[in-house]
């Protein structure tokens with residue numbers, strides 16, 4: 001995955017990949033007290049550009065707040081370091097992973113005396129759910145693991161430790177021969193995927209679960225809502241979707257920085273629609289990738305040049 005990656009930015013310095021280490025008594029390793037972002041840089045017609053960078057950077061700092069975590073760098077410093085790192089790696093497109101965590105200090109739940117460390121890594125990352133997934137769609141299963149509720153962990157924050165919930169759901173799905181999971185919330189309605197938001201198409205209208213369903217407020221989700229509305233679709237972006245509605249949907253698809261727009265062709269072995277990428281999904285996905293390839297003026301503020 002990291003072939004050819006030489007450098008990582010860590011705590012204000014560019015360091016060699018193999019030197020980007022942390023101590024085994026790092027607070028974040030023991031208690032999951034870290035926050036991160038997943039971002040993509042695309043090789044657009046206007047050159048390499050980071051997609052929705054300002055929104056991702058804002059969410060990075062917001063995610064730290066519930067943990068009293070002061071990220072010891074200004075957004076401008078993180079931004080400059082990220083652009084410089086992409087240039088040093090000579091990548092026209094890449095996945096970008098900023099992470100901030102309570103580092104090496106006295107253990108115990110209170111992280112107060114552990115320093116906050118920050119690192120940024122970039123690497124080429126292709127289709128998250130497999131090369132054929134974007135075209136053919138994926139087979140998914142509803143997980144027996146429920147999404148933790150927003151009353152239990154701030155689901156609008158990308159907390160490293162919270163992702164054990166996603167790991168459990170993803171491991172279960174893959175262990176049972178599916179590509180990905182869909183997780184229900186504690187009410188038993190649809191939340192999202194382990195690392196994706198979810199959209200449902202019914203009678204030509206789009207539905208996506210709202211923040212009250214204990215989901216991450218996905219930036220790709222919001223971008224797809226905007227794109228769909230600009231295409232003239234009615235979008236219900238605060239939907240409650242029952243498990244049964246998954247099976248009777250005309251179309252389903254995931255959205256996410258890593259997943260981009262990935263069609264779902266079956267749920268629990270029930271074919272969705274025609275069992276392949278549906279026409280609305282195809283139009284949304286094609287428009288999404290066209291915007292990434294050659295950003296129209298209307299979307300130019302979605303792109304941060306590298």
Ligand SMILES: Cc1[nH+]cc(COP(=O)(O)O)c(CN[C@@H](CCC(=O)O)C(=O)O)c1O
Nearest residue numbers: 038194195196197216218219220256257258
């Ligand atoms: C739980 C979850 N829900 C929705 C999304 C989509 O959010 P956005 O990227 O802002 O559209 C992601 C991103 N998942 C990231 C991490 C994936 C990983 O395996 O790590 C990502 O897509 O980068 C989630 O982790």
